[in-house]
Amino acid sequence: MSSVNLRELTKRYAGGATLSLDSMNLEIAHGEFICLVGPSGCGKTTALRMIAGLESVTSGEIEIGDRVVNDLPPRDRDIALVFQSYALYPHMTVYGNMSFGLELRKVPKDEIKAAVTDAARILDLEEYLDRKPAQLSGGQRQRVALGRAIVRNPAAFLMDEPLSNLDAKLRVQTRAEIARLHHRLGATMIYVTHDQVEAMTMADRIAVLNMGKLEQVGSPRELYDRPANQFVAGFIGSPSMNFMPLLVENVDGAIRVVSAQHHMDVILSDAEADAIRRAGVSNVVLGVRPEHIDNQPRRDLGLEIRASVEVIEFLGNEVHVHVSSGDDELVVIVDARTPLSIGDTLTLSAPSDGLHFFHPETGVVLR
């Protein structure tokens, strides 16, 4: 079985003051498509390169299948890596690029031919087998890089931002292609990206990293609906979640949250009030997604806020409205047919299930 387990995986670069990867624990099941996602320098590529064997392990364990591979060279780990740069061998033809790994493993010639032809058919590369990488377009090169991985039929596919060199349209197309490929091969895939949209659209589960630490692991829906902390809440979703600092008032045992300038009003559910009481904090950060804010007064529980329109971004199917309210700036998504002009004052609301409360210092969600 080709599951991949990371146990307390840690990386410190020589001379590095901080840990590039800090005690990462992750169990990746056989056949799972997992995305490591996070901003630049969060350690996602380091983690991938450690799994591949291109970086040494400072401490912790990497297990592929049922073998601990810490001390195995890359070639003995039965993995394939698709590079951001594709890393095609420029002096070899497409066929040569795809067959190189099998050749090195002394696979019989006819088997190599069958594997390459098969991969070329899947990736629509049959007519380019005799070309050199320089004669291919970016998208074709990208497919050759995928093909090179496929022919080896590895235990796990590692991909390091494979789409970031493609233009927007091709990226969407290839995204679907990779998802289809994963479905077809049923192979374990570990995919690194800084683009949360890629992660959300392709992954079975997403691991969000920040500054070397694993912030949260979960399905795209879990991460979207129930972010564990303010970082994940802000990272997943586009446009980003709005955050507003609020004060906590405890009046005769009843918990209320108010804004310093009283420009917004929140009616807490009992569960929310309990969570905030248990945390024992004097202020909280309220998070609410732009798509969960309605352009209408509040019905029962939740947030109500009066704000004035500052910027209107028309996207065709919807409109992103930047509004300000007191010191807070929010983004709100409204229906494209809503008549709006700059300077309008709106009464906006968000239902209770669209609200997230975070600890003001640790950023951990209060539940």
Added chain:
Amino acid sequence: MAKSTSVDDRRLVPLAKRLRPSRVVLNVVLGIVAIFWLVPTISLLVISLRPEALFGQSGWWKVFTAPSQLTWGNYAAIFSQGFHTGGVLDSLMTSLEITIPATILVALISSLAAYSLVFGYWRGRDIIFLVIVGLMVVPLQVALIPVVQFYRELGNLFGLNPYGTIPGVIIFHVAFGLPFGIFLMRNFFTGIPKDLLEAGRIEGAGEWKIFYRIVLPLALPAIASLAIFQFIWVWNDLLVALVFLGGNVHAPLTIFLYDQTRSLAANYWIVSTGAVVSIVIPLIVFFSFQRYFIRGVLAGAVK
């Protein structure tokens, strides 16, 4: 789609542009300079193709008014001597025996050293490289006597004295070719994306496979230029051969030609014919390696 620029692009210069007055003037000037530079070589060629007796009577340019003077006689004479020791063919073989191994060894050792300097993981790579670059300024004349002594010491210790032998000359040439060779190859290797090596490593290649299946093919242009330089340096060397092969009966072409000009009554027919022969080999090497000078070999490797 990025097309690699190749040498063929000059054919794309449109006719109108090629016939522009500024271009015509440029080409005429370049042509004159080229002919000027070629005169000594052409005269040498003509002298070698005229009978020996005519050499003292008239200048070589007379051949333009009397083409019937041209003859293969000198070449026939020089080659008819065969491979006997001290003859021109024997010297030609000796030159090749020295130059070919010296060139191959420099190209091979330089590439291996540069591979380690660029892609290896060991402390002090940069310092070693700087020391090697520093060695390029050492003139080979200063090393002649110490190396002769060193060779003699080797003889005393192991009974193998390279002095006076062809391997002795080869070792000297290799040693002095390496600093430049390593410098050239190292600088070329730094341009090869590390991703390519890592890709190879993941696919199952060991260091040696990575070296000769990935790095070496990509470095062909650099190796070709290094080989041409090294070949011509060693081929044209007289000093090292004189010092280290002084007593050997087999002398390279440079010594052979030098021996023919020493006396007042030089054998001009042998000198000119031998000199032409000694030019032909480097020309063959140059033109056979020239095709590797194609720009953009790395195109398409990484985006």
